[in-house]
Amino acid sequence: MSKVVLRESQNETATSGVQRDQAGDRPTADVEMxxxxxxxxxxxxxxxxxxxxxxxxxxxxHDVVAPMSHHVIMAYNGVVQRMERRSGQSVAIGTFRPGVVNIIPEGSSSRWDIPKAVDVVQLYLPQTTLKRVADEAEAGAPSELLERTAHPDPVTSRLLLSAADVLDGNEPLDTLFRQQLMDLLATRLLAAHTGSPSTIAPARGGLAPKTLLRAIERLRSDSDADVSLAALAAEAGLSRFHFCRAFKDSTGLSPHAWLRQHRLEQAMNMLRDTDASVVSIAVTLGYSSQTAFAAAFRKLTGESPSDWRRRAR
Structure with a gap:
């Protein structure tokens, strides 16, 4: 698999220089990592x-990770191995394996000694996101995120490890997925990884029919309509947290899963009913390349676009 780097900002800071937070004293997590x-x-x-x-x-x-401007949550996907983490006078020795997580709270620093190669998925979460989700979920003000070293948490680990495989090279889909994942994991962190675990308010039911229709129309639009979670929630007059819950309650799918299914149906229709090339279909549906489109299509169908077309006709 080729390396893929996606950014949604048009004003991104080049990673050749150190990107800093607004206070100017901490690098962003991607740069420090x-x-x-x-x-x-x-x-x-x-x-x-x-x-x-x-x-x-x-x-x-074998190095010191400097204080960063994000919380960093990590899930491990590799050979089982022992590791050591030093924070000041505190030493934590743990075992890296699937099903555990590491958490580096925003602004903390520690030395890591990991003897073998590592395969890891990381989430970079701003404190502002944690606070917003706590407010929207009516969980109260969040207490400090706890430092965790090889801490058992199969739920968070599974979510993070699956995240890397869901990135499709399609900016609207990837953006929507990333926003949903960050809110979901923020909810999990509030409930399981703070000094005072939060109680999340229960779901409030589905969307009103007209509100659901407007959301689906926006998701189905072939124009450059903003299908970010923020835009969908704002049009519905709900917070991101409650919009996601209500949309899934109404449709059985998260907004990202719904849009992913819709893109697949569009691809199948174009492959079956037109002579458009796979390259042009990839471009029309917003994929960064034919390779990204083919990989996403195979992931959902088990076949390449060309093989599916031959079989469907």
């Missing part, structure tokens, strides 16, 4: 603030 790990991500999708998802495959690590 690139420095420490000494490589480029296998796959990464970030927004203009540096928040997002990154999949890294790196060599053994």
């Amino acid at each position: 690139a420095r420490v790990l000494g490589t480029v991500p296998f796959r990464m999708a970030l927004d203009s603030s540096g928040a997002g998802i990154a999949h890294w495959k790196h060599e053994p690590l």
Whole structure:
């Protein structure tokens, strides 16, 4: 698989320079991780603030991670191995394996000693997102995020590890997925990884029929309509947190899953009913390349677009 780096900001800061937070004293997580790990991500999708998802495959690590402007949540996907983390006078020794998570709270620093190569998926989460989700979920003011080292949490681990495979090279889809994942994981962190675990308010039912129709019309639009989670929620007059819950309650699918299914149906119709090339279909549907489109199509159908076309005709 080729390395893929996606950004939604048109005013991104080049990673050749150190991108800083507004206070100017901490690098963003993607920049600090690139420095420490000494490589480029296998796959990464970030927004203009540096928040997002990154999949890294790196060599053994023996270095200090400097304070960053994001919370960093990591899930491990590789050989089982022991590791050591030092924060001041505190030493944590843990075992990296699937099903555990590591959390580096915003602004904290520690030395990591990892003896073997690592395959890890990381989430870069701003404190503003954690606070917004806490407000929207009526969970109260969030307490400090706890530092975790190889901490058992299969739910968070599974969500993060699956995230890297869901990035499709399609900006609207990837943006929507990333926003949903960040809100979902923020909810999980509030409930399981703060000094005072939060209680999340229950769901409030589905969307009103007219509101649901407007949301679906926006998702189905072939124009350059904004299909970000923020735009969908604003049009519905709801917070992002409650919009996602209500949309899934109404349709059985998250907004991202609904749009992904819609894109697949569009692709199938074009492959079956037109003579458009696979390249032109990829461009029409917003994929970054024919390769990205073919990979996304195969992931959902088990076939390449060309093989599916031959069978469908």
